Amino acid sequence: MKCSSNSFRRKLLVSVVSISLPVMALAESNNDDLQTQIDALQNQVTALNSEVQQAAEWKNPNTLIHMAGYADVGFVSPEKGNDSFAVGTFSPIFHFQYRDVVMLESELEFEIGEDGETEVNLEYLTIDWFVSDFATILAGKFLSPVGQFRQNLHPSWVNKLPSAPPGFGHDGAAPISDLGLQVRGGFPIGGIRTNYAVYVSNGPELNSETEDETEFELEGVRAEAFGADRDGDKTFGGRFAVLPVSSIEIGLSFATGKAAVTELENGLEPPTAGLESGFIGSETARDYDVTGADFVWFTGNLSFRGEYVKTKIGEATTGVSAGEAATWESIYTQLAYRLPGTKWEGVIRYGDFDSPHNSQDVTQTMLGINYLVSNNFIAKLGYEINDGVTGSPVDDDRTLLQLAYGF
């Protein structure tokens, strides 16, 4: 029995060993595979973790870089001229911001002229220093804070009609931009919200026109930022607005300084001496005064706004374009209504522009229909009824189509 028992034990041991060896070998092989997979996973986790860290890092930079802007394309059909497709402007706006301390903002303006040439302008460039909750200091070239249209409403995706009101474009009654120093902000008075802007700048320059190339008269105010103060007197201006209730804003604006003729029509040489003290001949700096008022009321689907601006240039007793005081004056009101439950909007605007030159004066009524594909992509159809001096370029009705996109 003992011999038989030993034999059985030996057989059992052999059997167990013979079964266990392949199983152990197989387990060892699986473990190696598993180890390889774990190592690969760990490498992936390490790499992923690094990427996540980097992604999180770039979500918290001290400097933010941002681009916004707007562009528009369109079609113009005047009653007395040829129909034309047109590119309005492409206006990218760049923001470079360091935390909540300072922001550099700049807008470029690309336009295609009738001759096909592309024109690039620096619409504005300011460094904005947020010095307190109630004041920001801006230095550089800024949009004129006189009134509302130039500083806030002129971008094509904001303007509810395809054209600017008469007198609020270039060489109109309203200043466009200026170069200098500005402080602006807002503060509450009790429960009433207010906002303000005050500035000192180089101010505008004047140009003159002639019919016989010997006598010149004042043509217009070039109220766009100049890189030098050629009349030597700074311009001061600003706007103060109050919101008695949140849906109403009423603003008053002013600017005062000096301006001188620095340009004769067609680049003609002055009949008197050449450039002296930075401007032409014996020209003297004239008084420059701007007054303005604006309002807006909006509620639900309705908005109603209006603006008035007057620019007055004082008389000059000497100089090639010596003459009496001259005044440019413009006013407009605009009513817009969004049809409830639709993307359609109707707009009507009335405007009037008076200048020292009758050929530029115009009374305009404009009707518009807008389709808001989205709030920043708008298709506009407008019809301008322009009433000017018969035969003058402004005495021409126009149909305008425009696609405006804000980004």
Added chain:
Amino acid sequence: MISINNRIHNQRYKLSRASLLLLVAGFVQPTIAADYPEAGNFSNGSKVWVENCNRCHNMRGPKELKDDQWISTAFHMRLRAGLTGQETRDIITFLQASNTKTVASGSTLVSAVISKGTTGMETYEKTCIACHGGNGKGTLPGTPDFTSSDGALSKTDEVLIDHITNGFQSDGSPMAMPPRGGNANLSATDISAVLKYIREAFGK
């Protein structure tokens, strides 16, 4: 055998740890905003946003821009609209909270400043009133009129709760309401309560 078991156990532990790491890595969300400006007040931000932006231009929906883009945009608009610094921070807080479907994990900004109220009425007044108005007729173009008999409230609770929870863009409206009105802290109970209040206050 014990040695083999230990190795397998260790490897399973490593595998579990690796899986956990992967899982965590997959759910790690970047912080929702830079550490500036300081957090503002969500409710006041929605109010200031509605009262100011529409004054000059059509409203831009919160989801149009990312958090950092809203910072620069809001500072730009601070200058244009004459906002105070606090109003700017409030608007940024509102827009950053409203441009995402869910609040990112680890975010303290949103949860710290959004008060949701304890009743349906309080929730409405803290989260909904800026756009939908105190009278339920809407303060922005495209916002539905709750008092209209065939308007938004003619829909079932199930549909409206889905709209509130996940956000909704009405026909004809060029801008969508953000999920939970931008207040990610609203629970299902809060949403049911605010809908009940809206029906009681404005329904016909």
